[in-house]
Every structure is written in C-alpha cells, then in structure tokens.
Amino acid sequence: MWICGIVSLVFAAAEPDDGLAKKMLPIYIREASDYSMTVGTGPMKKKLELKKEPVFEWSDPTRDNGQITQGVVFLWLRDGRPAAIGTIFSEPRNEWKGRTVLHEFHALDPEQLTVTRPKDAMNEWKPEAGLARKELDGTPAPAATPAARLVQMRRLAQEITCERVDDKGNRLDLRFLPTPLFRYPEAANGVIDGALFTFVSSTDPEALLLLEARETKDGTRWEFACGRFSDRSLYMKRKDKEVWSCVRNEENTILHDAKHLYRVYPDKIVTLEGKLIARLKATEKQWWGEFYKADEK
16 A cells, blocks of 8 residues: 555554544545446446445554554445455645545456546546456365355465565565455355455555455355555465565556556545645656646646
8 A cells, every 4th residue: 555554443543643534534435436436348337336434444653743644445346246445545735734635446356347537537547457366276165154154264365475575675574464354245146255355564455365255167166366555566475385476567556557457646635624725646757646736727
C-alpha cells in the first residue's frame, strides 16, 4: 500500500486520531460510491455491488509531528464474491489545511472489469485482464462444512510466506494476518467457499492472497490467486518454492502493474468537512499528482 497502515475494524487504531476516522468516513464512502464497476459483456454484463460498510479501517500514526495517514478498505462484490478491492485513504496536506485523498485498487474477479467514474474525474482505473487462479497442489479436498473449510484455508494460507523488497534491496518478511479480510462460504458460479487474506508490514497491507474451493470436472479443489497492494517488489513462497512475484520495472510502476490489475493514485485535496480544495492528476513522471485548484477550469 502507499505508505499507510491497516487494522481491522474490530480493533482500535494504534494511536488516537482525534476523531479523524469519523470525520473522513463519509468522504471515503462518497469517493467509493462514485465508481461503477461491471464484469462480463453484452446481455451477461453484471454490475458489481459496493459493500458500503468497510471491511477494514486502518491508521498509520508514525509520521512527523504525530500526523496520521488514515483510511478504509472497501469491496465490490459479484454474487457474494469479492470482485474488486479498494482502499480510499488520506494524508495531511498542511499547507492547504486539508488532506490528500488517494485511491488504491486491485481486481479480484477472473473476468476483466469495466470501471467508470464521473466525467470530471482526472484519474481512471482500466483493468486489462481478470485475476487468474491457479491450483494449489498437494492439498486435501475441501471439507464438507464451512467451519472445517475455514480451518483448512487458514492452514493453507499459513504455508505461504511473503517478502517485500525495501529501498536498499533487502528482502523483508511480511506478517500474515490469519483473520480473512472477507469470507464468502456461500458463493456461486462454481465457487464453494473462499476467503481473502493479506500480508502486512507492521500494520500496512502489502500483498493479497485469495483462496477458493472450486468445483471442476475432476472434482473439488483448492485454487489461489495473489495480488499486489504495495509500491514495492513482492515475492511469495510456499514451502520454500516461489509461487508468485510482482517485480517493479518500467511496466510495473509505482502507479500500476503491467495489466492494470493494480492501480493507485492521489485524486484530490479536501477539507475535513469534505469541501474540495484541489484535484490531482497522477502521471508516470509526476505520480504524486499535477495540481489543479478547485476554482480552475
């Protein structure tokens, strides 16, 4: 994630934020609601459902002068399954007495998403593919009950480790969170069960792990998919064998990966009351955003 931290909604932030989360939540919900996402084509095209109650609330108080980067994580669902994940978050912009609002996304559906925003938006997310699943080899068949399958998913997820590369080129272990960001034990379209997990650095989610029990012509089996939620290179291993990597390069930039499954950008500066101060347009050369005051045409 973009220099930020995360904690579950059931836990308080590591430091008090003087009501910041409560003040910003309506802004975050409005920002997320401005996105319209669909999957499929023609008459089979289906609109995704935004889960307006965030699945995570996070806060990073480890900034100069106690200033806080803070936000929440949303999901867009397709028949009860997570098809896209996004976090809307903000960081202080003291020279304007406001906060920079940033948007970060990753596609989760196997099919390509179509994403639209209001016409005056300066940034966009255009995924060019769906998130492919792979069979998780050498695993027992999915259990018969949801409770037993959750135990299985946690055990399987704990077999996987994830490393992030820091500014000096060192690989650092990320911490696995055993509580899923989202669980969907009554899915549809061939998915029997599933859960979305994350790996964190301190309290910052850096990588995503999706586990699903699926019906195939050869019977039920476990499948997985991984995703970037960071501006750094990432590597995942299972039993010391690499199963996924996401390496930063000219195509896999700070703003997006090669197929735009992942996307992040600073979008605007607002007051705590939600008044627009300025819009920001992120570019490859100026990823922190070109600045346009709200009264500029």
